[in-house]
Amino acid sequence: MRHTIRFMRLASALLALAALAQAEAKPIAFANGTTIMAEYGAGTMEEVQAFYAPFYWLSLGGGHLRLDSDQISRTREIDYFRANYLVHRWNLEDAQANVFAWAGLGSATGNDFRGSRLDREAGFQADYETRRIYVSLMSDLHESSAYSHRVDTLQLGFAPYAHDYTDLAAWFVVQARNYTGVLHRGVERAYLLRLFKGGAWIEAGVTDHGKPQLMAMFNF
Amino acid sequence: MYKHVFSTLMLLVPAVAPAATIEIDVNGLVCAFCAQGIEKKLRAFPATEDVVVSLEQKLVALATKPGQDIADDEIRRALTDAGYAVKAIHREDETLDAVRARLKAKR
Numbered sequence: 001m002r003h004t005i006r007f008m009r010l011a012s013a014l015l016a017l018a019a020l021a022q023a024e025a026k027p028i029a030f031a032n033g034t035t036i037m038a039e040y041g042a043g044t045m046e047e048v049q050a051f052y053a054p055f056y057w058l059s060l061g062g063g064h065l066r067l068d069s070d071q072i073s074r075t076r077e078i079d080y081f082r083a084n085y086l087v088h089r090w091n092l093e094d095a096q097a098n099v100f101a102w103a104g105l106g107s108a109t110g111n112d113f114r115g116s117r118l119d120r121e122a123g124f125q126a127d128y129e130t131r132r133i134y135v136s137l138m139s140d141l142h143e144s145s146a147y148s149h150r151v152d153t154l155q156l157g158f159a160p161y162a163h164d165y166t167d168l169a170a171w172f173v174v175q176a177r178n179y180t181g182v183l184h185r186g187v188e189r190a191y192l193l194r195l196f197k198g199g200a201w202i203e204a205g206v207t208d209h210g211k212p213q214l215m216a217m218f219n220f
Numbered sequence: 221m222y223k224h225v226f227s228t229l230m231l232l233v234p235a236v237a238p239a240a241t242i243e244i245d246v247n248g249l250v251c252a253f254c255a256q257g258i259e260k261k262l263r264a265f266p267a268t269e270d271v272v273v274s275l276e277q278k279l280v281a282l283a284t285k286p287g288q289d290i291a292d293d294e295i296r297r298a299l300t301d302a303g304y305a306v307k308a309i310h311r312e313d314e315t316l317d318a319v320r321a322r323l324k325a326k327r
Binding site: 031032057089090091092093129130131162163165196197198 | 254257258273276304305
């Protein structure tokens with residue numbers, strides 16, 4: 001509980017900071033672009049997504065999310081359609097910041113309820129990025145008649161050098177993730193190395209419990 | 221007679237020939253995905269020959285095909301539709317290769 005309060009305080013402060021600094025984010029990569037993403041989240045969360053953005057402020061697509069509780073024998077699988085919307089973007093001289101929101105519907109199955117349930121999803125992301133610093137806060141809520149859980153993710157990134165378009169970009173990222181709905185006990189911290197070049201993005205790291213976290217994303 | 225026509229044409233050429241490159245100063249240009257989106261948008265113009273994006277200089281440079289041009293308004297709209305803020309558009313006599321070399325030298 002103390003961890004949760006501390007996390008929420010930190011998250012609120014960073015969100016306020018991001019808002020003050022005028023934030024930006026990336027569930028939508030760019031207009032007329034397709035994004036494919038796969039994430040393995042330390043054995044608790046696995047997700048794949050594919051989105052197409054007809055505009056820079058909207059992307060449509062879907063995904064598959066699997067959640068495995070580390071506290072009890074609980075597994076959920078959700079297939080969903082989702083729309084991502086860029087609420088606001090601030091294009092600054094040396095930075096970009098965004099606030100995104102999304103909503104979706106899906107079908108969920110799990111081992112703690114029978115049959116499939118209608119899943120409702122809502123979330124937001126706020127981020128602020130320069131060529132050396134990255135701050136992102138994301139919250140993703142899934143609800144149905146059988147469950148309600150939320151995954152909050154805070155990322156702080158630092159680039160050891162300022163990359164240009166044709167360079168390989170490297171980032172060191174510290175992540176804190178909080179699960180509600182008895183999916184994970186406490187705040188899960190992870191230490192990640194993020195590399196990207198052109199439209200390819202690969203992220204790999206380890207949690208403070210020694211579990212791997214991997215993510216790959218491709219934009220084209 | 222021919223000499224007169226040639227002289228008249230020579231006077232007209234600088235007025236109608238497009239600049240070697242169009243340079244665009246852009247705000248919010250901080251990541252490879254930003255650059256990728258902008259490049260994709262500008263390459264969609266049939267008149268576009270080549271595009272260079274520099275995050276360091278917050279600059280997008282575009283060369284048009286020989287004898288072709290893209291109006292400032294169209295460029296501004298393309299960048300705005302890509303989600304970025306255009307600070308300024310200016311036309312330079314430098315070739316795109318020279319711009320590339322200049323950007324490389326500044327790094």
